Structures are given as structure tokens and as C-alpha cells.
Amino acid sequence: MRAIVVREFGPYQEKAVLETMDKPVAGPGEVVVQNRAAGVSFAMSLNIAGKYQRKAPLPYIPSSEVAGVVAEVGEGVTRVQVGQRVMCNVDSGGCAGYNLVRDICCHPIPDDLGFAEAAAMITSYTTSYGALIMRAGLKEGEVLLVHGAAGGVGLAAVEIGKALGAKVIAVAGGASHCETALAHGADEAIDHQKVDFREAVLDLTDGRGVDVVYDSIGGDVTLQSIRALAWEGRLLTIGYASGTIPDIPANRLLLKNASVMGFNIGHYYGWTPGVDRSEHVQTVDKIVRGVLDQYEKGLLRPEIGARYSLEQFQEALDAVMNRKVDGKCVIELTDKDY
Template sequence: MKAMICAAFAPVESLTHGDFPVPAAGPGEVVIDVVAAGVNYPDVLIVQGKYQTKPPLPFVPGSEAAGYIAAIGEGVEGFAIGDRVIAFTGSGAFAEQVKAPATQVWTVPEGVDLEVASGIAITYGTSYHALKDRGALKPGETLLVLGAGGGVGLTAVELGKHLGARVIAAASGPEKLALAKAQGADDLIDYAQEDLRERIKELTGGKGVDVVYDPVGGATSIVGVRSLAWGGRHLVIGFAGGEIPAIPANLLLLKSAAAVGVLWGNMVRADPVNQGANMRQILDWLAQGALRPVIDARFDLSDAVAALQHLEKRKVKGKVLLTRHSAS
């Protein structure tokens, strides 16, 4: 089969498009004919060997995909050949076929576009798990979303509003903030032009925010912690800004606050029942039209290098997809 191949941990430009062995469904696994795959910033790090996990070389990158069930392994129940599904694969999605544990595969409701669904698992899965399970976000609370114009940030804005929170979206630049507004943000902060700390004080009357959703890291994270209200929760999603912050523990103590780690991929493996229920809820909302994913760009599978470079520039507004046809 054709696939994007990572033969050595190196810059994304080193990836090649070529032939790779067809995956076989082992016990508890399914094989999927890939229609489209989501592209995520961790994919950029994985091919460079800079992520928490390193697949054995050579490997096919790509952590999520949508398509049709092509083969079913021993012991798998609840799926049939031809079913429309999405999958969290960890790796292997940038190919014509990919295999995944059946516990990380979910049926896509009729009427939901498979290309759009291909980019749902990681961003929406992360944000829903973060806000519901880790942040215990309640209706009427105030949620601050940092990096609100990116892939996970936009989903956090949308889901936070859907869960009944007041949402403050913080991002750099008017275009990203306009997207966040369209996804339901109540208030906007352009932290390229405004003092983030002072603007949060102004918007909350000095009270601070109940939950911070933070995929950015660096100095911005410290501002987020300082801006927590009493009993606030700071959700550590990632470090797109490149710097892992040293969060001052005294700030958490003084506010009776918590810094909470969120790693959705590991939680899917550790608690597939709860995370499966979360994903089915997300897909139901998608089918009902309650969620409106933002697609930034589509690339052909063979053009995955360009897609990853697009993410590296950190100009992405929404989701980047790889499809099995010409880019549009």
C-alpha cells in the first residue's frame, strides 16, 4: 500500500511517500480503509523523535483517521466489514490502510461526513475529556481558553460554551479571534496586542477564571495560573509555544487551586469505557449539528510533508486533514 514513511527521526521534510506493508488485524484489532486522516501538532514532534513516545523505525506517522472497516481481528465484536468509523491510531494513519485496537475505534453516524470526522478524535476527544473529566467545568463558570485559534483551542471554546460556561478566548491576531467568536466565545483577548493578565482582571471584575485550558505553555501558562479564581483548575494540555513552564506551587496554594495534566491518548487506553462514551457523545452532537468543526486546509495523502509544514508555521486556524484525493 502507499503510505508516508518515516525511516529516521528527522525534520518532516525527510518523510517519503512510498510502499509499506499492508497491516493485518491481530486479536482485538481492526483494519480500516482510510478515507482521510487528521494532522496534529504531535505528529510533527513524533517524526522528529521529540514526543513522549517513539514508534520503532521505520513507521508510518498519523494518529487519527476515518474510513471503512476492511478486516476484523479475533475477539472483536460490534463491528462489521464496511462500517464507517473513526479511529485513534497513535501512528499509521498517513496510509491507504491502518490498523487500530477496536477499543479506539468508533462508529460514525449516518449523515456525518467522513472527511470532517477524521479530524474529530484527538482535538474534540482531548477537549471534552479535559473540560468534563479533569476540569469538572460547571454551567455558569468562567473558562479561559489559551491558544483559542488552534485545533484544540477552537474545540475547547465550542465545547465550553456547549457545557454552559462563559468562555474567554485568548489568541494572537484578529483572524483567530474571529474564529473563536464564531465558535461561541463570549469575550476575546488578543494577547499579541493586549496585556493578558490585566484584560482577564477587567473581564472578571478581579475575580479570575474558574478553569484555564492551556495548550500553549511558557510564560502564558504562568499568567493563566495567576489569573485563577479561588478553587480554580489549570488544565495542562500541551506546550505549543515550545517551553515547558515551571508553575509556582505557591500560587496554587494561595488560591486553593489545582494544576491538572491532560493526556487524552493515554486515558483512552487506560479507561476505554468512559472515553468511548465521551467519543460517542461527541459524534452524536456532531450528527445533530450541535458541533461545527473548523477545517483550515486539506492536503492529498502524498503531500503530507506540506501539511506538517503548515502546522509547523503555527498559522493554522482549525484542523488540517489529509485526504485520498486532490487537495481542496
């Protein structure tokens, strides 16, 4: 099979190389998935550079969000069967013809859900679902502010917020990104390149502020978001696309009786050192089922903003890093990759 392989950490433009390697073989409790689509994300560049919270073991095949078809099952596997369409959240291996995964990483997908859309769902939508429902407890009638609203997790948060009955205010950079957020259900869209988002939020809420902030940006965006919270508001910290982890002013939380909470889907997927995914199978299955329930009700429409081949891996990551993609960017595998 063909695969993008990283044998030493460094810039993805230099270290991510297309190679040919042996197809994996399933052992007990394992599944071989013929990959059809793999997600491309900002975090991928950090993984390749060796700068992510947890360094991947080398050699490393990028992409932890995958959809495909079960090609082989190992001894004791009853969760899925050969020929079944699945989406998987794994440590690595998406950018290859085949991927060896634990059976508990596999989730069957509906027949009408495309592979690219499923690859978008397994991390972006599960992250937003878990954060908004499990952590923030977003309720019908509340106001949700979503940063990075045209990106993968951002659009997922917009759609899930609307599915929960919240009023959604989207923040994005540029008119086209704002239009994408509105097309996916946002009630209002703020172009942060043109206006101060905090002032715009206060104007839109008659000075009250928002109940929940979904923040995947960090830096000064986080600090200004706290100032845009309503009384007893909640700020969700999801990631730091700005490159800066903020120092949160505790006095601002006291003045508004506010809460700041994190949500790390990777903990439930077994990415946290010392945590086994098997400890959280029921939690993960519940989140995935919740996402698929909303999809089957017609409430979610994953946006695939760009599709690339395996040979175009670096071009795909360039597009993500330069914020040229609305929704999810995916690598689509073809017959020559198997």
C-alpha cells in the same frame, strides 16, 4: 498502498517520505481500515523527530487520528463490521491507504459526519471533553479561558465550554484567529499580539479572574494564566506548544486556593508505557459517546481549516507548525493511495 514512512528520526522535511508498501492483513481482534482522512498536528513533528514523550517504533507512519471505512475484520471482532464508517485513535498509520488497528480503537460515526470532521473529533474533541468535564468539572455559569483558541483542541474547548453553559473567553494570535473563535461560540476574544491577555481577562471579569484555564501553550502563558485565575480556580495543562514546560509557582496556588491538573487522553488510548488500552475501553467509549451526543444536538461544528493530499504531507505540516490553520488540518486519501 501508498504511505508516508519515517525510517529514522529527524526533521520531517527530510525523514517523512512517500513510499509504496503492502496492504496490512487483519489478525485476531484486529481491523483493517481504509483511511479517508488523517489529522495533522504539532505533536506529529515531535514524533517524527524522535522527541515525543514516547518514541514510536520504526518504521513509523504518521498520524494517530483517523477516519475511514472498515475494509476487513479479523477473527473475534464484533465491535465493528466491514463497510462501517469509523473514527480511530491509534498509535500511528493514518497517513497511508490502509491502517491495521485493534478493534477497540474503532468508533462508529454518524452518517452525516464527514471523514475529515471525524478525524478532528477523535483526538481534539475527546481531549477537550475529557479535560473540561472529567478533570476540571466545568459548570454552567463559570468562566472558561481558552488559549490557542483557533487551533484544533482550542476550538473544541470553546465549543464544549459553550455547550456546558460556561462563559468562554478565547485567546488567539491575530484578528482572523480571534474571529474564528468568536464564530464558534466564544463570548469574548483577546488578541495576545496586541494586548496583555492577563490584564484583558481581569478587565473582562471585573478583576475576579476565570474559573478554569485551558492551556495547551505552556511557558510564560501558564504562569500568567495562574495569575488570571479566580479564587479556587483550576488550570488545565494540556500541552506545550510554546516549547517550554513551565515551573509552576506553588505560592500562587496557595494564595488563590487554586488547583493545577493535567489531562492526557493518550493514557486512556494506551500510549502510556505499561498501560493497555483495553483497561480503559469503557472510559474511552464514554468520552466518545459524550462528544457525539453534543455533535448530534448541533452543539459542535468541527472546523477543517486545511485539506492536503498525501503528496503534500510536508506542506501540511509546515502550515500547522507556522500556525496558518484554524481548526484542524487533515490529509485526505484518494483512490491512488489504495
